[in-house]
Amino acid sequence: MFAKRVALVFLLPAVFCAASATDPISLTCRxxxxxxxxxxxxxxxxxxxxxxxxxxxxSAINQNSTCSVEPGTADDxxxxxxxxxxxxxxxxxxxxxxxxxxxxxxxxxxQISMVRFSTIAYDNISHTVELGAGLTWEQxxxxxxxxxxxxxxxxxxTAFELVLPNGTVTSVTADDGDLWFGLRGGFNNxxxxxxxxxxxxxQTDIWGGYLIIPASEMDTLFDAVAKWNIEASDPKAAIxxxxxxxxxxxxxxxxxxxxxxxxxxYQLLFYDAPTPPDxxxxxxxxxxxxxxxxxxxxxxxxxxxxxxxxxNSPRALFHAASVKRFTKANLYNMAAQTKYWGDKLTPYSAxxxxxxAETFLPNMFSHGGPSAYPPSRSPTLLPINLYVAWTxxxxxxxxxxALAVSGKNMxxxxxxxxxxxxxxxxxxxxxxGNNVERLREIKRKYDPKSVMALAGxxxx
Numbered sequence: 210m211f212a213k214r215v216a217l218v219f220l221l222p223a224v225f226c227a228a229s230a231t232d233p234i235s236l237t238c239r240x241x242x243x244x245x246x247x248x249x250x251x252x253x254x255x256x257x258x259x260x261x262x263x264x265x266x267x268s269a270i271n272q273n274s275t276c277s278v279e280p281g282t283a284d285d286x287x288x289x290x291x292x293x294x295x296x297x298x299x300x301x302x303x304x305x306x307x308x309x310x311x312x313x314x315x316x317x318x319x320q321i322s323m324v325r326f327s328t329i330a331y332d333n334i335s336h337t338v339e340l341g342a343g344l345t346w347e348q349x350x351x352x353x354x355x356x357x358x359x360x361x362x363x364x365x366x367t368a369f370e371l372v373l374p375n376g377t378v379t380s381v382t383a384d385d386g387d388l389w390f391g392l393r394g395g396f397n398n399x400x401x402x403x404x405x406x407x408x409x410x411x412q413t414d415i416w417g418g419y420l421i422i423p424a425s426e427m428d429t430l431f432d433a434v435a436k437w438n439i440e441a442s443d444p445k446a447a448i449x450x451x452x453x454x455x456x457x458x459x460x461x462x463x464x465x466x467x468x469x470x471x472x473x474x475y476q477l478l479f480y481d482a483p484t485p486p487d488x489x490x491x492x493x494x495x496x497x498x499x500x501x502x503x504x505x506x507x508x509x510x511x512x513x514x515x516x517x518x519x520x521n522s523p524r525a526l527f528h529a530a531s532v533k534r535f536t537k538a539n540l541y542n543m544a545a546q547t548k549y550w551g552d553k554l555t556p557y558s559a560x561x562x563x564x565x566a567e568t569f570l571p572n573m574f575s576h577g578g579p580s581a582y583p584p585s586r587s588p589t590l591l592p593i594n595l596y597v598a599w600t601x602x603x604x605x606x607x608x609x610x611a612l613a614v615s616g617k618n619m620x621x622x623x624x625x626x627x628x629x630x631x632x633x634x635x636x637x638x639x640x641x642g643n644n645v646e647r648l649r650e651i652k653r654k655y656d657p658k659s660v661m662a663l664a665g666x667x668x669x
Contacts, residue, residue: 234318237298238276241319244288248281249325262322267309269524269602274301274320281325283403287376290401293319294374294660301664302401305345309525310633312665326403331356337367340405350509359412359508365577366393370404374660383578391651394582394628394641396666398652414483417511418503422474426496430474431540433492438534438568438591445482446489450535450566451475452543454551470555472547478503479511523600525561528612529630530593530619535566539619543593546615550597554611558601564619565594582628584642592627593619628667637667645669 242251252259253276262277280286293300299318308314326341329352338360340349346362353359369381369392381388391399422430434450453473478490483505494501502514532539543564551562574586583590595616597608613632620626626640637645652661652669662668 232275233296234275234298237292237296237319238278240292240296241276241278241289244292245278245280245285246282249285250279250281252277252279262303262324263315263320265303265306265309265315267523267525269605270309270311270313270315272301272315272317272320274316275318277320277322279322279325283370283372283378286321286372286401286403287378289319289321290372290374290660291376293663294376294658297663299663302397304342307345309527310665313633314665316665318663321401323401323403328404329353331358331409336409338407338409340407342401342403342405347512350512353409353412354507354509356409357412358409360407360409366405366407368406369402370406371400371402373400374656374658387651387654390579391581391648391655393577393580395648395651395669396628397664398648398661398666398669399655400661412508414505415479415481415508415511416483416485416503416505417477417479418501418506418514420476420478420493420496420503421500422476422496423498424471424474426498427472427474427544428537429496430476430493431537433496434476434535434540434566434568435537436492438536441568441570443486443489444570445480446485447477447479448493448568449477450540450568451477452547452564452566454547454555454562456551456555470548470552472544472551524602524605524608525596525598526608526612526632527630528595528616528632529626530564530595530616531590531624531626532593532619532621533588533624534571534591535568539621540566542619546619550611550615554597554599554604554608557604557607558599559597559604559608560600561596561598563596564615565596567592567594581641581644581648582625584625584640584644590624590627592630594627594630595619633665633667637669640667 238251252262254273258279259277262279263271263274265271278289280289299316300321301314301316302321302323303314304323306314323343326343328339328341329344329349330339331353338353349360367382371381371388371392372378381392383389388399392402437448453475455471455473476493478493543566547562547564554562568591569589571589573589574583595612597612599608609632625642626635628640631640641648649669
């Protein structure tokens, strides 16, 4: 009997390998490994690269991919896409791995990790930067700091290097009407972007930081935020207002020793110069009892200060809400939503919950032409970022549904939801409005065989 058991133990790996070898997705992995260059690699479960390739900021969305692929050139991405399309193999594309929406950048099929597209190339003649699609923004800011330049987030590239679904490698600029329109907000419906070219701007020290506002001064803060939304005009200045649910006990941030749940108010102040104009932020810094960390510092140090606040969790989701501008009424509504859902979700293992009001100038959308998002450039849509993290897998639907309801309660009628925050199952119309049909036409033109439909994300 012992001999039979030993034989069975040694036989099982061989049976598993034989089954894997004939599995259609495993065959696709082997086909990819045969055609890619030495700049790229295929990895399998158990290897460190595979673990990194399939890991995400929110670990709950990780899936056991059959293999992972790290392409190192656009030509190899082309070869990979051709094989995936011909074999109809499900796949996912992971850049920084920050999307918490299930299925957006994870798969049980072939996981493409863009980690080798990590170039940061600054051209001091054209004042542009080429950025690989596998970079995180912390890496970008750190890489550019020695040059004394910066880029404006991820919203304004001047060109994309794109691998189309049929494998064609192309450059997309403002001269390429449909693709230029679709790529700016249209996610991965039109191929895989391998490189972004962006304008570079001189970056001095900045002035900024976080203010922690006592809950007793909520009304004073809301007066200041509402006034800012009406009067602000300086494009170098920015504010964000965060409502963070704290379950109770002692709060080191506020100095309060309250056992009741409360809302902690964080106010970000930012000015893109070493010193802001006199009095610009006085309505915020003069609030009684404020804990003020704003100071002159490097841009990177401000980013790192925000990154040091860990909001990671085994399970997490974002959602979006939108308003035309922030008023005392909708700010009080945000506070009420934060408190209500914090109280309601904490018993279901919620570990973190916050809502952030992001204020922009009314002319924000005047700096570019028509694009997939926003659906209209005439109004300014001010986004609210909803976030919840939890530990119990059985609470997944509860958390999802709570964000959906809370987002609806904070969104003004007719306002589009911001793509980067919205839940993965919101209707396309809620994000893209009347642009949906044009985006579907562009998809049919550039992906008639629906290769990109094999990957996750918002699909046209």
